[in-house]
Amino acid sequence: MTDGNFVKVGMADLNVAAEGAVLKTTGLGSCVGLTLFDPQRQVAGMAHIMLPSSDIAREGQLNIAKYADTAIPELLNRVVQLGADRKRLVAKLAGGAQMFAFAGGSDSLRIGPRNVESVKRELDKWAIPVMSEDTGGNYGRTIEFDSRSGVLTVRSVQYGVKEI
Amino acid sequence: MKLFNHNPDFKMDVLREVGNIGAGHAATALSRLLDKPVDMAVPTVSFVPFESIADRVGGPEEVVVAVFLRVDGDAPGNMFFLMSRLQAKLLLQGLAGFEPAGDGGYSELELSALCEIGNILAGSYLSSLADLTGLAMSPSVPSVAVDMAGAILSYGLLQFGTMGDDALLIDTTFLRGRQEAEGHFYFIPDPESFEKIFVSLGVPLE
Structure with missing residues (x-):
């Protein structure tokens, strides 16, 4: 969906x-x-990843954008199709918060940190360096990525606007 | 969900009644706490795409006050008591005469009071469901957040995340007087819990 100059994910x-x-x-x-961003060609891709691994998927038709291990190869393909050079790609990430804290929280409640770990492991596999990140904490974020400058703008209720 | 292939309308009706009974007791508890009438709308039960889960409370970026509880026991799930910031302030004022802080923030005491309200409401919601179904259901320690609705509600969707791209939500709106919304009560049973709820109520699965 495109809204003016915005591409919604x-x-x-x-x-x-x-x-x-x-x-x-x-x-x-x-x-x-x-x-993911190729600074030279100014081509960018964004994924909103919900779960760490498709191993746990029980859905009939797999939504590959949902899981870290399937979303990253797909996003990589899509930016390369749009003209990005795989060797120049750099990554930025945000989110992975733990919205609610519980004493002795079970694994499913640690899903934010696990998502971050899984995304980094997958990026490592594809040898894509992480340039910057704003992850963790206990608050929500809205992000915007400028496909020309490569700046990732992170907005949160508590901390306002931050560029990384 | 396969479970809903057969006789879906009847099953949705059953869940609506489940929500009605649970939220009815919760509304009564809230009304006693505030010592004033609290009305509620008929619960809506629907499969909601993840993308639009926050639409009923103003969209994913709308800042809301939410008390979250995990439901443990025979039919586990997630429960949210959601309010706008204004509603939360009014609730606190009505409950204990908290004067709103000028900066729109919340003191530790206010957050703790909101948690306790969530706890009481969820407790009455779940104990009435437990009485109805004979299933053991108990709320976890509540946790409160003031943040973007999308970020908060996505937390309640994780159990559905592995199944598909929508979640079955039982949504009840509490009303102050006759029109103005007081808050929303969301009950999102885990996908595995529906079968147990239906069996306990004698609803034929096939």
Whole structure:
């Protein structure tokens, strides 16, 4: 969905942009917003990843944008199709918060940190360096990625606007 | 969900009644706490796409006050008591005469009071469901957050995340007087819990 110069990325969704269009995803909690960027070609991709691994999937038709291990190869393909050079790609990530804290919380309640770990492990596999990140904490984030400058703008209720 | 292939309307009706009974007791508890009438709308039961889960409370970026409780026991699930910031302030004022802080923030005491309200409401919701179904259901320690609705509610969708891209939500709106919304009560049973709820109530699965 394109709204003016914005390209919206929904929950468990991914998309790509170029020519100065801005990728945006809202309300990241324990989900991780990942961006891939080729600075030279100014081509960018964004994924809103919800769960760490497709191993736990029980759905009939797998939504590959939902899981870290399936979303990253797909996003990589999509930015390369749009003209990015795989060797130049750099990553930024935000989100992976733990929205609610419980004493002795079970594994499913640690989903934010686990998403971040899983995304980094997958990026490592593809040898894509992480340039910067704003992850963890206990608050939600909305992010925008400028496909020209490669700046990731992170907005939160508590901490306002931050560029990474 | 396969479970809903057969006789879906009847099953949705059953869940609506489950929500009605649970939220009815919760509304009564809230009304006693505030010592004033609290009305409620008929619960809506629907499969909601993840993407639009926050639409009923103003969209994913809308800042809301939410008390979250995990439901443990025979039919586990997630429960949210959601309010706008204004509603939360009014609730606190009505409950204990808290004067709103000028900066729109919340003191530790206010957050703790909200947690306790959530606890009482969820407790009455769940104990009435437990009486109805004979299933053991108990709320975890409540946790409160003031944040973007999308970030908060996505937390309640994780159990559905592995199944597909939508979640079955039992949503009840509490009303102050006759029109103005007081808050929302969301009950999102885990996908595995529906079968247990239906069996306990004698609803034929096939």
